[in-house]
Amino acid sequence: MAIRPVEERFERIGFHTHIKGLGVRNGKAEFAADGMVGQVKAREAAYIIVQMIKKGKLAGRAILLAGPPGTGKTAIALAIAKEFGKDVPFISMSGSEIYSTELKKTEILMRAIRKAIGVRIKEYKEVIEGVVKNIEYSMTQHPYNPYQQIPASVKLTLATDTEKRDFTGDTNIAMALLQQNVREGDVIMIERETGRVTKLGRAREYKGEYDLEGEIYVETPRGPLIKEKEFVYTLSLHELDLTKARSTGGGVFSLLFGGEREEITNETRQEVDELVKRWIEDGRAEIIPGVLFIDEVHMLDIEAFAFLNRALESEMAPVVIFATNRGITKIRGTDIESPHGIPIDFLDRLLIITTEPYKEGEIRKILEIKIREEGIEMEEDAFEELVRLGVENSLRYALMLLGPVMEIAGQEGRKNVVKTDVERASELFIDYRKSAEILRNYEKEFLL
């Protein structure tokens, strides 16, 4: 079984870690703020859209970011998501990802949409919380392995500042305590309904006795040992679908291991929707619409657009942002040419924002931010060379060179980057426009 994380977008977002928001105050974009630089018109437009979304005035519509490669389309989409708060889902995909051998195109889109809708769930659970005063396991033989002993049960003495009591736990609780290496002096929490054990840390009063490295010290819980506690967490509709689809089996484990191939039926999704609506009515949950970003929109075909048309009308929809660097091109799956390869009826739904190629001042500032954030030390003339390469080729190229540049400086045993490192990196790695040009020239030489 392949192990893969639920969220597969780390790499692409890592490229944009410096983006914290749109950097717009009172409708005006500052030249550089929240990690965003320049692209003033696009950012101010995006800000207006954020305000509209917050007032629920974007329903049924979507956004298209149109501009040349490396002009910050992805960065702006991410900045829009950041404007909504920290647990707002941002799901990024390329139009080409709908073509898979395992799932239908519409199924992939449906999953992406449901990944981009968060449900913030508030739960009150009865818990036992206290300091471990005594812990005793009674062991028994493993049912399948005669050489192994497992805990059959556990006797615990727990205490708060005012109460002290004995508890008996079954084999599951005993195993969980053993696995987390719970010992006298630890503060633990046991959820009564599920028996889930969480080690919260070590009671401060035990500090000094057998200290382990990296120990977290916490206060001794106050008041009664058994109490109601509020839990808040955000799951996506897709995660709820998966959990529901497997409610007979794997549970949380199936969220962590594989899972994209798992079949989710329409009934399952309907049941999840009903459940979520009930939670909302009971005040136990709220919907957190996130952002679904679909890059290379011309890779979507006519069927995908038909599906998205319907999805945008549904009562639970994320904010959908498309991006393109194409002008007029064929709508995939047809012979019809259309702006950005998007069908006309769909274009009618879109608010379009354009991004423009960067000028030197913007390239300089973005490079400066990225270099500072990565903690790179760089000589003045090395930086100037990098800016020059960015202007001559592209911002993306200059950003891409940062990795090799550091590697080269490291090989020379230096921590700071000097001009020759940048020159060497640009000799070894070239911009894709140049590499294409070189190959085209070869073709001319060899084929003609």
Ligand SMILES: Nc1ncnc2c1ncn2[C@@H]1O[C@H](COP(=O)(O)OP(=O)(O)O)[C@@H](O)[C@H]1O
């Ligand atoms: N206006 C901007 N401010 C700060 N960083 C930017 C800006 N525009 C682009 N970047 C950064 O430059 C790189 C390329 O931009 P990206 O958003 O991927 O362009 P696009 O999606 O248009 O191809 C990314 O690392 C991005 O975070």
Ligand SMILES: [Mg+2]
């Ligand atoms: Mg992009």
